[in-house]
Amino acid sequence: MPKRLSNRAMRLVSPALIPVLFFIIATAAPLFAQNDFYKGKTITIIVGTKAGDAYDLYPRLMAEYLPKYLPGSPNVIIQNMPGAASMIAANNAYNVAKPDGLTIGAIYPALYFDQLSKKPEARFDWSKFQFIGSPVVSNHLLYMRADAPYKSVEDIKKAATPPKCGSNGTSSTGYWLPKLLEEVIGTKFDIVVGYQSGGDVDLAVERGEMQCRAFTITAWFAREPFITWRKTGFANVLFQTGSKRDPRIKDAPTIYELMDKYKATPTSRQLTTVVLASGDFGRPLVFGPKVPQDRVKLLRDAFDKIVKDPAYLADAEKRKLDIDPIEGLKLQKLSKEVVAATPEVVERMKKLLGSD
């Protein structure tokens, strides 16, 4: 029976066409399979923070648009897995989640610090995450309560007692940004780790338990309590990390200006570059290392289209989320660069993270 069938096929199709036919079948089959793959499935985005955090709001918005741009229109749901500055979520996306392209991690951009400083808890190789993209490149700032005796970085440098900055984990901006400043220009901070979320730190600042916190410029302009704080002058921005000053906070110097002013060494500058690359990672969406290439590509394509969709941009505008996307392939390249930092820089980074 199969033989007769193939004979008939031979007669119908000229032999020259057979390789072409095979080629089409061979290439199209996975394409169909791929298109089918997400149909009726549910994609889970594991978010490494509590719901309501800015790191949570971006993936939630993305989740609304993914069905529109992914073939098969899968369901997309959010699962919050907070803790250890999203290391739990990153480890989960890398090690635990099935590599079937149905689990995306939405994690902190600075987790490669933990890998570089060889923390045993960082059970991933940053450069092997498959980056889908980040909807925003974020620069950071440090705010200080206005009634604290530190009006500028100079004041902190001269002060006898360092200001208290709250943070929710050693790889959150709240921890490493003040540490970086300490490392490159010698400004002392008293950094208190252990808050559950950034919001808890803000509440502690409001209560007077803490005086400062470092986090993204995006969040500073996106939501409460900062909208009120800016209005009432409750807190001031002391410095920022972009290569040039953000026009909205033009009174705060950049870290580069500070390094010039206080004559930082070349290694310090290199260290700054590696550390601040985390700003470029923004709010990355990642797949684990074993997710098939074709599915990664589907997601990257969908991502690139979503961040250009006017409806998406309008929604983001409505929710006060800055959009300044960076595509997955660029992040992939950057991830290889940061992981290849020189031992000297890594050594100083370890010192910075206090994991020596």
Add this chain to the structure above:
Amino acid sequence: MLDAFISGFWQVLAWPAFGYLLIGIVIGFWVGLLPGIGGLATLALMLPFSYTIKTPIEAFCFLLGMLAVTGTTGDLTSILFGIPGESSSAALILDGYPMSKKGEAGRALGAAIMSSLLGATIGALSLAVSIPIMRPLVLLFGSPELFIITIMGITFIGTLAGTSLIKGLLAGGVGLMLAAIGVDPQTGSLRYTFGSLYLWDGLDVTPVVVGMFAIPEIIDLAVRGTSISQAPKEKLKGVMEGVKDTFRHFWLVVRCSLIGVYFGVLPVLGANVAQWIAYGHAARSLKDKSRAGKGAVEGVLGPGAANNSTRGGDLIPTIAFGIPGSASMALLLGALLIVGLQPGPEMLKSRLDVTFAMVWILIISNIIVAGISFLILNHLAALTFIRGSLLIPFLLVLVFIGSFTANNSIYDLMVTLIFGTLGYCMLLYGWPRPPLVLGLILGKIGENYLWISTAAYGARWLLFPSVLILIVLTVSIVAYPTIKERRGRAKYDRPEDAV
């Protein structure tokens, strides 16, 4: 302000807002009844549906209406089957299930529904009343105070009347130890995870609570070989009796509701904690202490009121600062942003009507669910007269589905079984289970606050007046029953006049 108050009311009752409220209530009703599937998870699932809703009040009718109801109907499952319908309803098992065993399921259900309604109303009114003083109220407690409060909570439950002081405190200590499992929030190091990634997140409260309380009761039901109710059907006391109980112990219900509001306001704590504290308060207020845990209606009224009133309290920091007071509030906050409302001080000024609408949603949804419940309560109570052998397979399925929803992991089932066994042994040898559960819930929270307090203030915080007052309170919690017991023994045992 009065305008906004009235406008909020009419906006909730306006079409289609009221329709959304009804849909929310129907979903919340079932979610509450089914064990394990919690209000929080459902809220997360339902959130995308609210994206299409245009105005904030309509979205809130749907989401908050749903959330408000889960607390009420969760209580019903706890009472009827000894399985916590929500993890915030576990405390109702302690006295509610024994009532079912005595054939008083109807009365217990009536009491639970009525106290829930009263609790929700008090919670909502507290929200309304506290609008002018919201901000100082939230800022009152810093990390040192919150740390002492967690310790106070465990002590309070550990020293409940009727159980041995040492056993209670030890069980609380074991709970604290279990809370240490997982990734340490300060440095990210692993503790007691034994190479298992499941344990990285620590033990989830839901499978532990469901295992600890439901499994022993199911074993007990199987061993007895009867229906849940051991009393003959004639003794089925009516739902109205429970309603009357609520008003007989009106001030207890009010006090427990205020406990709920208070724990709702405090960051991170919430209904999970409030229910136990309220239960503890109710058990302590019994004149005949030996009734605790044996089907005292006060033990139903207290946590029933408290786990509903927390919702009002939860909303306070969410509105005052735009900083959510609990996980479910964080999700609601996301919903607010989506409908284009910036949560925070704005809601106390230009959008005061939305804030008051929330108050009304809490009240109206609970009135509706109480109404629906009263229609079917006697039928629900009849379930406790079904032969155990028919009920057990059904209950087991519910228990394991409920646990599984915590992390969708097979390990959730193992945790349920392990803690089910532990719970059975504890019951057998007279060890109290609530302190262990509360220790588990409060352990991580307490650890964080201790760390922050010490990092922020060194040892100075131990001498803060507010901290000293709380320490004195904690010590008196331990000392008071002992002293009272001695004095009580000197006189004579009071007659049973508490009912």
